[in-house]
Amino acid sequence: MASTKQLPLFESWGRYPRLQAAELAPIHWSTDFPRQSVAPAQLPVGLGRSYGDVCLLENGVLLETSGLDRFLAFDPSTGILRCEAGVSLAQILDFAVPRGFFLPVTPGTKFVTVGGAIANDIHGKNHHVAGSFGCHVRQLELVRSDGSSIICSPERNADWFRATVGGCGLTGLITWAEIQMRPIVSPRIDYEGIQFHGIDELIELFKSNSGIEYTVAWIDCVSTGANFARGIYMLGDHSDVPAPLVAGGKAKLNFPVDLPAVFLNRHTMRAFNEVYFHKQFGKRVKSLVHYEPFFYPLDAVLHWNRMYGKDGLLQFQCALPWEGGKEGMIELLRAITRSGLASFLAVLKAFGDIPSPGMLSFPMPGLMLALDFPIREGVSFKLLDNLASITREHGGRLYSAKDARMTAEQFQAFYPQWQEFSRYVDPGFDSAFWQRVTGRRPIDG
Amino acid sequence: MGEKNKLPKRVLALGATSGIAEATLRLFAESGANLFLVGRNAAKLEAVRADLMARGAASADVYTVDLNDTAQHPALLEQAVQTLGAIDLALLAHGVLGDQEAAQADYAVAEVVLYTNFLSAVSLITWLANYFEKNHAGVLAVISSVAGDRGRKSNYVYGASKGALSIFLDGVRNRIDRSGVQVLTIKPGFVATPMTSHLPKGPLFAQPAQVAKGIVRAIERRSDVVYLPPFWELIMLIICSIPERIFKKLNL
Numbered sequence: 001m002a003s004t005k006q007l008p009l010f011e012s013w014g015r016y017p018r019l020q021a022a023e024l025a026p027i028h029w030s031t032d033f034p035r036q037s038v039a040p041a042q043l044p045v046g047l048g049r050s051y052g053d054v055c056l057l058e059n060g061v062l063l064e065t066s067g068l069d070r071f072l073a074f075d076p077s078t079g080i081l082r083c084e085a086g087v088s089l090a091q092i093l094d095f096a097v098p099r100g101f102f103l104p105v106t107p108g109t110k111f112v113t114v115g116g117a118i119a120n121d122i123h124g125k126n127h128h129v130a131g132s133f134g135c136h137v138r139q140l141e142l143v144r145s146d147g148s149s150i151i152c153s154p155e156r157n158a159d160w161f162r163a164t165v166g167g168c169g170l171t172g173l174i175t176w177a178e179i180q181m182r183p184i185v186s187p188r189i190d191y192e193g194i195q196f197h198g199i200d201e202l203i204e205l206f207k208s209n210s211g212i213e214y215t216v217a218w219i220d221c222v223s224t225g226a227n228f229a230r231g232i233y234m235l236g237d238h239s240d241v242p243a244p245l246v247a248g249g250k251a252k253l254n255f256p257v258d259l260p261a262v263f264l265n266r267h268t269m270r271a272f273n274e275v276y277f278h279k280q281f282g283k284r285v286k287s288l289v290h291y292e293p294f295f296y297p298l299d300a301v302l303h304w305n306r307m308y309g310k311d312g313l314l315q316f317q318c319a320l321p322w323e324g325g326k327e328g329m330i331e332l333l334r335a336i337t338r339s340g341l342a343s344f345l346a347v348l349k350a351f352g353d354i355p356s357p358g359m360l361s362f363p364m365p366g367l368m369l370a371l372d373f374p375i376r377e378g379v380s381f382k383l384l385d386n387l388a389s390i391t392r393e394h395g396g397r398l399y400s401a402k403d404a405r406m407t408a409e410q411f412q413a414f415y416p417q418w419q420e421f422s423r424y425v426d427p428g429f430d431s432a433f434w435q436r437v438t439g440r441r442p443i444d445g
Numbered sequence: 446m447g448e449k450n451k452l453p454k455r456v457l458a459l460g461a462t463s464g465i466a467e468a469t470l471r472l473f474a475e476s477g478a479n480l481f482l483v484g485r486n487a488a489k490l491e492a493v494r495a496d497l498m499a500r501g502a503a504s505a506d507v508y509t510v511d512l513n514d515t516a517q518h519p520a521l522l523e524q525a526v527q528t529l530g531a532i533d534l535a536l537l538a539h540g541v542l543g544d545q546e547a548a549q550a551d552y553a554v555a556e557v558v559l560y561t562n563f564l565s566a567v568s569l570i571t572w573l574a575n576y577f578e579k580n581h582a583g584v585l586a587v588i589s590s591v592a593g594d595r596g597r598k599s600n601y602v603y604g605a606s607k608g609a610l611s612i613f614l615d616g617v618r619n620r621i622d623r624s625g626v627q628v629l630t631i632k633p634g635f636v637a638t639p640m641t642s643h644l645p646k647g648p649l650f651a652q653p654a655q656v657a658k659g660i661v662r663a664i665e666r667r668s669d670v671v672y673l674p675p676f677w678e679l680i681m682l683i684i685c686s687i688p689e690r691i692f693k694k695l696n697l
Contacts, residue, residue, distance in 0.1 A: 007645070008645070008646070026639070026642040028464075028639045028642065029488070029489050029492065029639075030488075030492070031486075031488050031489070067639070067642075070492050070493070070495065070496035071495070071496050071499035071500060072492070072495045072496065072499065073495060073498075073499055074499045084492075095499075095500070
C-alpha cells in the first residue's frame, strides 16, 4: 500500500551508510513471522542503535521487532526473566528495578532491544567480572525463515546458540530469550572518578581495581604533549545500602535538528575535552549516584547523533590483546590525536578473560577503545582505515556493531570463525554488513 | 500514590490483543487487577496473558471467541462475571480499520466494518449497560475514534461505524450515568498499533502507552468523553466547525 517514496529511511545510529530498504515490516506477534511473501532477503532490526550497517539491508525487508515487547515470565526468587526479543533494556529496567533486579550487563544506552543485545553480543563496564551479555542468556528461541523453531542454550543446540549470540541477526529471528538478572538493593551506584595521565597509569588503575564491578575510562584524544592520553577513570559498584528501588527517568531533551558540521571542529573539541577533564575538581572524587546518569548519560538527549550533522558519524571500536596491546593503544591514540578528528567521548576499557559465547563475539582479553568521528571528506575514511591496520598489526579486532568500514579481508582475519558461522546463516536473511564482509558489497572511498 | 487504589480491580477486556487494549491492560496489571481477556486468536491471547501476569496481574483468564458472533455474547459475558466474581470495568477495544477503497466499492466489505465496529459492540454494550445499571456501579469504557466525529472521504465507512458507536454511547450514558455507571467514550487519533502498521507514520501518531495513560486518567477522573492524545479535541473542534459547503471540497 505504501509506495517506496513514502517509506521512511531506516537509519543506523551512525546514519552512515544510508541504504533504502524495500519494506519495513512490523512484527507484533511471534506468529507474524515467517511472512508470506519475502522479497529478496530480510533482516531483523531493533531500535537502530548499532552504528554502521549491521542493521541495514538495501532493497530488503527489515523486520521491525520492537512490537515484540512482552514479558513472558519472571521469577523473583531466581531473577530469571523471559521476554520477547523486542523488549528494550529500558523497559526491562522499568520492570526489574522496582522488583530489586538489574541487568546483568548493560551498554552505554538502554535504548536497545534484547534481540539486538544478543545479536551483537554487547558488553558493558563490567566485562571484566561479568563477560558479555550472551553469558547471561539462558536460552532463546530462533525462528528460521522456513518456519522451523530452534530452542537453543549453552547446552541445547549449543552450536546454534554460539552462532546466534553475536550473529548480527543473520541466523534467523530471535523471538524470545531468557535472561539471568542480578539482584540489587538500591538503584544507586557508589561512584569514584580518578584523573590519570597516560596509558601506563591507566593500565595500573585497571589492574588494581579489578574487584570493582564497573570500570571504564574517558580519555582525551585531542590534547598532546604533557596532556597526551589524560583522562578520567570511573569506577562504580551497586550500592549495598538499601534505598527505594526507583527506575530511571525518561529522556528530557531531544536534539531537534542536524547540527551544521562546522560546529564540530578542532577548537570546540579541544574546549570540550578541557572542560570535561576538569569537570571533576581534584584527583579523586567519590559520590553516590543513581544508575541512570552513571550508565546512560547520553540517553538524556534523544537523537544526540544529530549533533554530527546530516552526514552522520563513524565509530571506531577495537579490542587489542594484552600482549602488545599497550603499544598498540598508544599508536592508535597518536594517530587519532594527530588527525585532529577526535570528538567528545573516547572510551577505554580493560576487557576481562571470561569467554564470550558467540562465534563472532567481539570482546577479547585486553584493552578496548571506542570513539566517534565526524565524516569529513577525504580524511575520516583514511583515518579509520589506518586505525584498522594498526589494530590488525597488534592482533586485535574491530566491533561489527560499530563498524562501517572494514574490508572483507580484514573481517575474515579478525574473525577466523566466520566460515563456520556462515553455515548457520538463514538462507532468507542478509545484511549490508554481511554483504560487505563477504565481499559482495564495495566500500566507499 | 493513592490514586492507583481507585482503579477498577476486576477488568473485562474485549479485544484484548488490540494495541490500545494491551497497553491499557499493562497499567491495570501493574495495579494488581484481575483480568478476563477476550480475543479471537488463542496464541496472541496467550502472549498477552503471560505478559500481564509477569507485570503483576492478580489473575488473567482468557476466552477465545470471534466477537462478530453476537450469539456467543451472553455466554461469554456470564463466564466473565463468574470468573471475576463481578465486573468493575469493561473495556471494549475490538475493531477493524477496514479498507476504505474496497468498502466504498463493495457493500459486503462495508458491512463487515459496520458489523464489527458497531453492531457487535451494541450487542456487548446492551448486556453490559444492563448489568452495570443493575449493580449501580461500574465503568463501561469503549474505544471509538476521532474518525467518528465527521465523515471524510478517506475513511467514512470506518468513521460511520465509530460515529454511530459514539452516538449510541451518548444515549447509554444519558440513561445509566444517573445509576452510578461511568460510560467513557474514548476517541483516539492516530495510534501506532498493529491496526495501523501498514500506514506511513506522521508526527500525529501517538504511542499506545501514551493513549493507555490517558484512558486510565479518564477513568480516574470519571470523564464522559476523552480525546487521546488531548490535542485531538482541538483538531476535531476545528474540523467539525468547517461549513459543509467548504468541507465537501477538501481532501481529507
